[in-house]
Amino acid sequence: MSPFPTSTVLGYPRIGPRRELKRALESYWNGTSGRDELDRVGAEIRERTWRRLAELGLEGLPSNTFSMYDQVLDTAVLLGAVPARYRAADDPYFAMARGTEGLAPLRMTKWFDTNYHYIVPEIGPDTVFALDAAKPLAEVREARALGFETRPVVVGPVTFLLLAGALDRLDDVLGCYAELLSLLAAEGVAWVQLDEPALVGDRSAEELAAVRAAYARLGSLADRPGLFVASYFGDLGEALPALAATPVEAIGLDLVRGGVPALDLSGKTVVAGVVSGRDVWRTSPERALAALGAVRASEVTVSTSCSLLHVPYSVAAEPELEPGLRARLAFAEEKVAEVVALARSPRLDASPAEPSVALPAPVAPERRGPYAVRAAAQAEHLGLPPLPITTIGSFPQTGSLRAARAAVASGTLSQDDYERQVEAEIERVIRVQERLGLDVLVHGEPERNDMVQYFAEHLDGFAVTRNGWVQSYGSRCTRPPILHGDVGRPAPITVRWATYAQSLTDKPVKGMLTGPVTIVAWSFVRDDLPLRDVVFQVADAVRDEVRDLEAAGVSIIQVDEPALRELLPLRRAAQADYLEWAVAAYRRATSGASDRTQIHTHLCYSDADQIVTAIDGLDADVTTIESARSGARILPTVGSFTRGLGPGVYDIHSPRVPAAAEVEDLLRRTLAVLPVERVWVNPDCGLKTRTYEEVEAALANVVTATRTLRADL
Ligand code: MET
Numbered sequence: 008m009s010p011f012p013t014s015t016v017l018g019y020p021r022i023g024p025r026r027e028l029k030r031a032l033e034s035y036w037n038g039t040s041g042r043d044e045l046d047r048v049g050a051e052i053r054e055r056t057w058r059r060l061a062e063l064g065l066e067g068l069p070s071n072t073f074s075m076y077d078q079v080l081d082t083a084v085l086l087g088a089v090p091a092r093y094r095a096a097d098d099p100y101f102a103m104a105r106g107t108e109g110l111a112p113l114r115m116t117k118w119f120d121t122n123y124h125y126i127v128p129e130i131g132p133d134t135v136f137a138l139d140a141a142k143p144l145a146e147v148r149e150a151r152a153l154g155f156e157t158r159p160v161v162v163g164p165v166t167f168l169l170l171a172g173a174l175d176r177l178d179d180v181l182g183c184y185a186e187l188l189s190l191l192a193a194e195g196v197a198w199v200q201l202d203e204p205a206l207v208g209d210r211s212a213e214e215l216a217a218v219r220a221a222y223a224r225l226g227s228l229a230d231r232p233g234l235f236v237a238s239y240f241g242d243l244g245e246a247l248p249a250l251a252a253t254p255v256e257a258i259g260l261d262l263v264r265g266g267v268p269a270l271d272l273s274g275k276t277v278v279a280g281v282v283s284g285r286d287v288w289r290t291s292p293e294r295a296l297a298a299l300g301a302v303r304a305s306e307v308t309v310s311t312s313c314s315l316l317h318v319p320y321s322v323a324a325e326p327e328l329e330p331g332l333r334a335r336l337a338f339a340e341e342k343v344a345e346v347v348a349l350a351r352s353p354r355l356d357a358s359p360a361e362p363s364v365a366l367p368a369p370v371a372p373e374r375r376g377p378y379a380v381r382a383a384a385q386a387e388h389l390g391l392p393p394l395p396i397t398t399i400g401s402f403p404q405t406g407s408l409r410a411a412r413a414a415v416a417s418g419t420l421s422q423d424d425y426e427r428q429v430e431a432e433i434e435r436v437i438r439v440q441e442r443l444g445l446d447v448l449v450h451g452e453p454e455r456n457d458m459v460q461y462f463a464e465h466l467d468g469f470a471v472t473r474n475g476w477v478q479s480y481g482s483r484c485t486r487p488p489i490l491h492g493d494v495g496r497p498a499p500i501t502v503r504w505a506t507y508a509q510s511l512t513d514k515p516v517k518g519m520l521t522g523p524v525t526i527v528a529w530s531f532v533r534d535d536l537p538l539r540d541v542v543f544q545v546a547d548a549v550r551d552e553v554r555d556l557e558a559a560g561v562s563i564i565q566v567d568e569p570a571l572r573e574l575l576p577l578r579r580a581a582q583a584d585y586l587e588w589a590v591a592a593y594r595r596a597t598s599g600a601s602d603r604t605q606i607h608t609h610l611c612y613s614d615a616d617q618i619v620t621a622i623d624g625l626d627a628d629v630t631t632i633e634s635a636r637s638g639a640r641i642l643p644t645v646g647s648f649t650r651g652l653g654p655g656v657y658d659i660h661s662p663r664v665p666a667a668a669e670v671e672d673l674l675r676r677t678l679a680v681l682p683v684e685r686v687w688v689n690p691d692c693g694l695k696t697r698t699y700e701e702v703e704a705a706l707a708n709v710v711t712a713t714r715t716l717r718a719d720l
């Protein structure tokens with residue numbers, strides 16, 4: 008077996024340095040260009056990536072890390088797990104990813120604790136697996152034609168089946184993997200990478216047995232490339248001895264999140280992830296070299312802690328960043344250069360100094376009384392009807408607003424003219440809500456490009472990038488802000504918009520803020536302080552904003568925490584501690600308000616049922632939560648909730664307008680588990696991705712349904 012290369016990366020961004028793939032996909036989807044053009048752009052991105060990695064001096068080049076949509080979906084196709092209903096579609100792959108006229112797409116959810124979303128494979132007892140190795144083989148050949156030998160990367164069998172909830176199909180799937188390995192061997196491929204990030208979570212004895220069985224079987228094949236099993240996003244724990252006992256030749260460890268294992272891995276190659284694929288900071292060479300020196304294995308290869316999919320392409324595309332900050336940054340290209348430099352350096356064997364721990368932040372005083380006292384004060388002050396109707400904050404973002412923001416950035420529109428346009432939009436949003444008959448209004452968030460970036464642009468300690476795009480799902484990318492220093496709020500951020508909106512109407516208008524956990528979760532965060540301390544700093548800035556909104560006469564303030572669950576540690580043992588400080592941060596942000604001020608929070612993305620107790624602990628007077636999208640699956644778990652709650656009655660992810668009868672049915676189901684005086688009526692989430700036409704029709708039905716129920720009370 009040829010030795011494993013001395014330097015590699017587990018994967019690379021694929022959207023293109025200028026989001027070329029995004030544009031190509033979208034023009035293919037809307038019919039502007041054909042399949043050939045899309046394939047040409049894909050090939051160009053792959054070629055540029057291989058050439059660049061080789062130029063930077065990287066030895067082990069991966070292939071099959073490119074994807075037209077998602078690597079888990081690619082694996083489903085590789086294994087023939089295409090549900091029958093998609094097979095007749097014009098393009099079954101994109102039909103599964105995005106749906107068609109008559110066909111809903113497959114479910115999509117977050118990839119472990121990242122902000123990347125994968126397509127959940129649908130595997131039933133009738134799924135017939137059949138290998139279709141066209142894509143990985145084509146990429147190996149394509150790279151070879153360019154002069155590069157590559158290591159194909161495929162999601163491993165255990166992770167694939169765990170994500171699909173179908174580990175009982177392991178035997179069947181292993182047949183396909185065995186066949187794939189023999190095809191790759193015949194192709195002259197030296198190594199294959201099987202990604203098994205699921206192994207860093209809590210795994211049952213049965214699941215660990217599956218790991219042993221899977222890799223014992225694949226390892227025993229005579230006719231195969233070297234097997235490299237990559238773990239990432241944490242420590243392998245119990246799964247490491249399980250894997251080490253199998254014949255796999257190389258094991259990938261995330262040494263940024265996990266520690267150097269005590270286990271002696273003699274006989275194996277360890278692919279040591281010492282350069283983080285999850286942050287944007289330069290690697291400390293001392294720490295990395297010490298970790299490399301501490302690994303006990305036959306060979307140690309320098310690598311990234313996970314795929315570089317989760318960071319932008321290059322700091323070189325950010326000439327406008329402040330030079331002091333730029334010098335601290337490393338995106339994908341710079342991280343590859345670090346891997347190469349580390350691979351060429353002699354190892355250290357001293358252990359590095361532990362990072363210093365910051366003093367805990369001072370306690371912010373709780374001003375708020377118990378819920379019952381607050382609820383009474385708010386009822387008197389606000390005088391809302393039963394089943395109050397509200398929305399989550401954003402209204403449709405129009406093309407002209409986006410164009411106006413671009414015009415301000417390029418200097419063709421003055422800030423004043425832009426602000427007039429924002430005000431005009433706020434007025435439109437207020438009038439729509441009044442006409443429809445909503446009870447608690449919003450200003451519509453027209454001034455926000457994004458609910459995190461907007462705050463990052465107005466807080467000290469954050470920088471925003473120009474080209475720092477990171478894939479979120481399919482063609483969608485976000486540009487996470489970079490939280491690099493101490494956070495401060497030099498001036499009020501939202502007060503002028505909230506008070507302007509309130510000046511237009513007698514109905515209460517909610518002030519809208521993004522919560523500290525979400526701001527941090529959707530940013531790249533400094534790593535020299537514990538995460539908790541950084542979140543507390545952001546909480547203090549939000550607390551200042553809450554105080555100023557209240558002083559300006561805003562009587563309802565919503566602090567959104569849609570990412571509360573996202574930072575939940577993968578291992579159960581660490582979850583309670585996280586939830587405790589996350590909840591404390593939220594209360595720090597909101598507990599400066601008086602009893603009379605009604606605090607709302609909002610959460611979305613499925614799986615909130617896992618953290619209902621923590622959500623209740625936020626102590627918000629009203630919580631609006633996604634529910635309609637998941638068929639009200641959350642309702643049975645919310646009966647224990649002790650404050651105001653609005654399980655969504657309108658799935659805003661779909662252009663479909665729910666009928667009044669559907670909304671009424673959802674409300675009745677809510678009223679079956681919660682007392683009427685605590686029930687709120689609202690959509691699942693903000694309306695910014697919808698059109699006014701859809702939103703007005705849907706909200707009109709929400710109002711009709713609510714009025715029917717009110718008449719029954
Ligand atoms: C992803 S949660 C979004 C909340 C925000 N207030 C909005 O309405 O868009």
Ligand SMILES: [Zn+2]
Pocket residue numbers: 399569609610611612691692693
């Ligand atoms: Zn939401």
